[in-house]
Amino acid sequence: MPSSSTDASLGQMLWRQTWPMAIGVLALLGFQLVDSAFVARLGTAPLAAQSFTFPLTFLIIGVQVGLGIAIAALISRALGAGETARARCLGSLVLMVGSxxxxxxxxxxxxxxxxIFSRLGADEATRELIRDYWAPQLLAAWLGAVLYFFYSLFRAHGDTRLPGKIMVITSLFNLLLDPLLIFGVGPWAGLGLPGAAWATAIAFASGLLLVAKRLRQNDWLARDGLRRELAGSARPFVGIAGPAMVSQLMPPLASMLAISVVASLGESSVAAWGLASRLETLALVVVLALTMSLPPWLGRCYGAGDWAQVRQLVRLALRIVVGWQLTLGLLLALLSPWASQLLAGSPDVRDDLTLLIRFLLPSYAALGVCMLVVSAGNALGWPLRAMLMSTARLFLCYLPFLWLGASLGGLPGLAMGAAFGNVLAGVVAWQLMRRMLARRETGADTESKLLPRERT
Structure with missing residues (x-):
C-alpha cells in the first residue's frame, strides 16, 4: 500500500502538471460561456441557432482530441524509452497529418x-441564421484544432505551463473582440451572430503565432526520416488514434441525438440546452485539465513499466475528481437561479436553464470519473476498452434515459434521465478501471500487448 507521504508527493507533482492546464482550460471555456451569454442578448433565435451548431463543433473537437491523445501517448512513450529522435519525427508527422x-x-x-441542420430539427429561419455563422465558425474550429495539436506536443514533453498561458491569452483576446464584433462600436452596427465566430478565429490565429514562435526555440521537430517513421509508426498511431477518435466522436453523435430530442420541446428549451452545454464544459474544467496533464505522465510510466505508480496516479486523480465535482455541482445547484439570471436573457430560457443546472451539475462527479477512465485507458494501451466504455456511457447509460425521461416528463424528465445516466456510467467506468489494472498487474491483460510500446 502506498504511504501517505508518497500520495502527498504524487499529489504535488500532479498539481504542478495540472494547474496550468486547469487555468488555461478555465479561461478557454469561460470565454465560450461568455460568448454564448453575449449571443443570448441578441435574442432566443440566434442563441438557438448557435446551440444547433454545438454538436458539430464538438465533432471537430472529438477528432482533434483523439489525434491529440495519440500524439501525447506515442511521443511520451518514446521519451520514456529514451528515443528522442523518434519523438521529434512523430511530432512533425502528427502536426502535418492532423491539420x-x-x-x-x-x-x-x-x-x-x-x-445536417435540417435533420437536427432546425427550421428554415434558424438555418438562415446558421448559414452566415457556419463558415467563420468552421474556420475558428480548424484554427483551434491546429493550436490544440501544438498544445499536445508541449504536453508530451512535460510542458503544461505554455499551453495554459496561451489559452488564457487567447481567451482574453476573444473576450475583448466579442462585444466589438457582435454588437459593434460607434456607428458600426457589428456582425451579430457571425461576429462571435470571427472573434474566436482571430484569437486562435494569434495563439498559433505565439506558440509557433516558442516552438522554434525547442528541438522537438524533425525534417529528416519522416517517411521511414511514418511507415514504422502508422500502425501504432492508428491503433491509438482510431479508437480514441471513435471514443471522442461518440459525445458529438450523442449530442446530435440529444438536441433532436430537445428540439421537440421548443425553442427556449434548445436555447437553455445550449447554455447548459457551455456550462457543462466549464464545470468540468478540472476533469478536462486532468485528461490533458495525466495521460503523458501515465504514458511515461507505461514506457518505463512502472505500474505501481500508474495505480497510485489513477486513484489519486479519481479522488480529486469526485471530491471537486460533487462539491461544485451541489454549490451550483443551489445557486442555479442566480446563474441562470446571469446567463440567459429570456425568462423562459432562464427557467429551463435553472432546471437543467439543478439536476445535471451534481451528476458530473460521476461523469468526470468516466471521462478520466477513458483518457487513462487510451494512455495505458487499452484504446479498445476505452472506446467501448465511451460508447456504453452514451448509448447504454445516457441517451436511453434522456429520451425516456423526455418522453415521460418533458424537460424535467429529460434532466433527471440525463443525470441518472451520468451516475450509472461513472459507476461502470470505475469498476472497469479496477479490473483493467488488476489484470495488468497479474499479467492477464492482452489488449495492451497488441500495441507495440516501442519500435526496436
Missing part, C-alpha cells in the same frame, strides 16, 4: 450543412 485531416472534415461539414 490536413481537420481541414477536410471542416470542408465536409460546410458543404453538407443544409442536410
Amino acid at each position: 490536413v485531416i481537420l481541414a477536410l472534415l471542416a470542408f465536409v461539414l460546410w458543404w453538407s450543412q443544409a442536410a
Whole structure:
C-alpha cells in the first residue's frame, strides 16, 4: 500500500502538471460561456441557432482530441524509452497529418450543412441564421484544432505551463473582440451572430503565432526520416488514434441525438440546452485539465513499466475528481437561479436553464470519473476498452434515459434521465478501471500487448 507521504508527493507533482492546464482550460471555456451569454442578448433565435451548431463543433473537437491523445501517448512513450529522435519525427508527422485531416472534415461539414441542420430539427429561419455563422465558425474550429495539436506536443514533453498561458491569452483576446464584433462600436452596427465566430478565429490565429514562435526555440521537430517513421509508426498511431477518435466522436453523435430530442420541446428549451452545454464544459474544467496533464505522465510510466505508480496516479486523480465535482455541482445547484439570471436573457430560457443546472451539475462527479477512465485507458494501451466504455456511457447509460425521461416528463424528465445516466456510467467506468489494472498487474491483460510500446 502506498504511504501517505508518497500520495502527498504524487499529489504535488500532479498539481504542478495540472494547474496550468486547469487555468488555461478555465479561461478557454469561460470565454465560450461568455460568448454564448453575449449571443443570448441578441435574442432566443440566434442563441438557438448557435446551440444547433454545438454538436458539430464538438465533432471537430472529438477528432482533434483523439489525434491529440495519440500524439501525447506515442511521443511520451518514446521519451520514456529514451528515443528522442523518434519523438521529434512523430511530432512533425502528427502536426502535418492532423491539420490536413481537420481541414477536410471542416470542408465536409460546410458543404453538407443544409442536410445536417435540417435533420437536427432546425427550421428554415434558424438555418438562415446558421448559414452566415457556419463558415467563420468552421474556420475558428480548424484554427483551434491546429493550436490544440501544438498544445499536445508541449504536453508530451512535460510542458503544461505554455499551453495554459496561451489559452488564457487567447481567451482574453476573444473576450475583448466579442462585444466589438457582435454588437459593434460607434456607428458600426457589428456582425451579430457571425461576429462571435470571427472573434474566436482571430484569437486562435494569434495563439498559433505565439506558440509557433516558442516552438522554434525547442528541438522537438524533425525534417529528416519522416517517411521511414511514418511507415514504422502508422500502425501504432492508428491503433491509438482510431479508437480514441471513435471514443471522442461518440459525445458529438450523442449530442446530435440529444438536441433532436430537445428540439421537440421548443425553442427556449434548445436555447437553455445550449447554455447548459457551455456550462457543462466549464464545470468540468478540472476533469478536462486532468485528461490533458495525466495521460503523458501515465504514458511515461507505461514506457518505463512502472505500474505501481500508474495505480497510485489513477486513484489519486479519481479522488480529486469526485471530491471537486460533487462539491461544485451541489454549490451550483443551489445557486442555479442566480446563474441562470446571469446567463440567459429570456425568462423562459432562464427557467429551463435553472432546471437543467439543478439536476445535471451534481451528476458530473460521476461523469468526470468516466471521462478520466477513458483518457487513462487510451494512455495505458487499452484504446479498445476505452472506446467501448465511451460508447456504453452514451448509448447504454445516457441517451436511453434522456429520451425516456423526455418522453415521460418533458424537460424535467429529460434532466433527471440525463443525470441518472451520468451516475450509472461513472459507476461502470470505475469498476472497469479496477479490473483493467488488476489484470495488468497479474499479467492477464492482452489488449495492451497488441500495441507495440516501442519500435526496436
